[in-house]
Amino acid sequence: MRIFSGIQPTGRKHLGNYIGAIVQYVEGQHRAAEHGDVGIFCVVDLHAMTVAYDPAEMRARVYDTAAILLAAGLDPERCIFFRQSDVPEHTELAWHLGAITSHGDLNRMHQFKEKSARQRDLVSADLFFYPVLMAADVLAYRAHEVPVGDDQRQHVELMRDLAQRFNARFGDELVVPELLVPATGARIMDLQAPDSKMSTTGGTAEGTVYVLDDAKTVEKKFKRAVTDSDDPPRIVRDPAKPGVTNLIDILAAASGRTHADVEAEMASARGYGDLKLATAAAVNALLDPVRERYAQLRPDEDALEAVLGAGAQKARAIASETLVDVRRVMGVGPRP
Numbered sequence: 285m286r287i288f289s290g291i292q293p294t295g296r297k298h299l300g301n302y303i304g305a306i307v308q309y310v311e312g313q314h315r316a317a318e319h320g321d322v323g324i325f326c327v328v329d330l331h332a333m334t335v336a337y338d339p340a341e342m343r344a345r346v347y348d349t350a351a352i353l354l355a356a357g358l359d360p361e362r363c364i365f366f367r368q369s370d371v372p373e374h375t376e377l378a379w380h381l382g383a384i385t386s387h388g389d390l391n392r393m394h395q396f397k398e399k400s401a402r403q404r405d406l407v408s409a410d411l412f413f414y415p416v417l418m419a420a421d422v423l424a425y426r427a428h429e430v431p432v433g434d435d436q437r438q439h440v441e442l443m444r445d446l447a448q449r450f451n452a453r454f455g456d457e458l459v460v461p462e463l464l465v466p467a468t469g470a471r472i473m474d475l476q477a478p479d480s481k482m483s484t485t486g487g488t489a490e491g492t493v494y495v496l497d498d499a500k501t502v503e504k505k506f507k508r509a510v511t512d513s514d515d516p517p518r519i520v521r522d523p524a525k526p527g528v529t530n531l532i533d534i535l536a537a538a539s540g541r542t543h544a545d546v547e548a549e550m551a552s553a554r555g556y557g558d559l560k561l562a563t564a565a566a567v568n569a570l571l572d573p574v575r576e577r578y579a580q581l582r583p584d585e586d587a588l589e590a591v592l593g594a595g596a597q598k599a600r601a602i603a604s605e606t607l608v609d610v611r612r613v614m615g616v617g618p619r620p
Contacts, residue, residue, distance in 0.1 A: 285319040287312040288427035288461075290328035290368060290418075293345040294337070297352050299493040299567065300472035300482040302574075303537045306356050308431035308464065313363035323363040324425050324599065325353065327592070330368050330375070331418070334411040335399060350588050352495055355577035364602075366595030368421065373603035377420035378413070380610055384449050385416050394438055419443035423450075424603040426459040434471045435481065437463060454613040457606075472534060475509040478526035496575055499568045506531075506564035511556040519550040519559050528556070531563050538566035 289312070291297075291305055313323035327349050332342060346367060358365055368374055390396065390412055399411060410417075418439050422430055423446070430440050440463040447458040472482045476491030484492065493505050510527040511517070521529045521543055536546045550559055581588070611617035 286321045286427045287316045287323040287429045288422045288425050289431045290326045290421055292332050293327050293329055293349040294332045297495045298482050302495050310357035312431050317362055326366050326368045328368040334414050347585055347588050351578050351582040354581055355574045360591050364595050364598045366599045367592045370596035371599045373424050373607050374420050377424050378417040381416050381420055381446050415439045415442050419446050422461050423447055423458050424606050427461050429464045430461045431464040434465050457609045473530040478530045502568050503564040506560045509560055517555045531559050535563040535566050538570045
């Protein structure tokens with residue numbers, strides 16, 4: 285059982301990134317190893333080029349993201365961890381997959397519509413083609429599972445369609461992967477606008493909890509989290525109570541419990557303040573070791589480069605085999 289997922293180096297990583305993706309990466313590397321396979325994870329810097337960016341900032345954020353993932357528990361001895369642009373097989377396979385991808389497939393992508401609407405100067409062709417490159421990222425490794433946040437569901441569905449389409453036309457060369465979304469914490473919402481997803485670009489400053497926020501800042505943000513005016517307070521998951529539901533979701537995910545467990549524990553709470561403090565404490569307990577380890581890892585960029593470079597060599601060894609088979613069945617490249 286092979287697992288693949290990638291994470292963008294854009295912006296600072298927030299709690300939604302951590303719970304929705306990074307925690308799954310760490311769990312996935314162990315689960316894949318238990319099944320005699322490998323977890324493959326990369327910092328997808330090519331995807332980050334689809335919107336306007338600063339080159340120096342891009343490089344720094346790759347190191348930031350790599351250090352956070354390593355601090356969270358990714359182990360280069362147990363998984364393959366690399367930078368996307370170091371493995372050119374990704375872009376080659378994306379071009380091959382483009383031959384079986386329709387304009388209509390890409391025009392239906394929700395993220396393209398949302399991101400292109402925010403672009404003032406240029407809506408790049410890369411942004412439109414983003415889902416095909418994402419499909420190539422996974423299909424190059426014949427991965428079985430793709431642990432991502434719920435917001436990537438549509439992209440993984442397209443990825444599956446392309447794998448099936450390729451296999452139907454050229455033969456069964458690609459694995460059709462399964463989407464893996466966490467049971468709790470799949471979609472962490474903004475603390476100040478709980479109807480919107482927590483985000484570094486579209487979210488509120490006070491409603492976005494960053495992985496590297498210090499403990500006092502985290503507690504302050506949760507104390508100010510939006511709930512509701514119910515009197516007496518009701519600490520239950522309910523679509524009509526998005527702020528309270530979000531806090532319950534975060535507390536459950538951060539503490540490794542179910543929603544029902546959290547609701548039962550909070551049944552005797554004096555009010556929403558108790559829920560906010562409990563959630564802040566659980567989040568700090570989750571992030572404290574990561575922040576400490578990050579502070580040790582981030583300054584040594586040479587060491588980070590060495591980790592990413594070694595991972596890229598391992599990744600290319602797998603992806604190049606897939607590309608040999610893809611070229612052969614598609615009739616491109618040198619004669620086998």
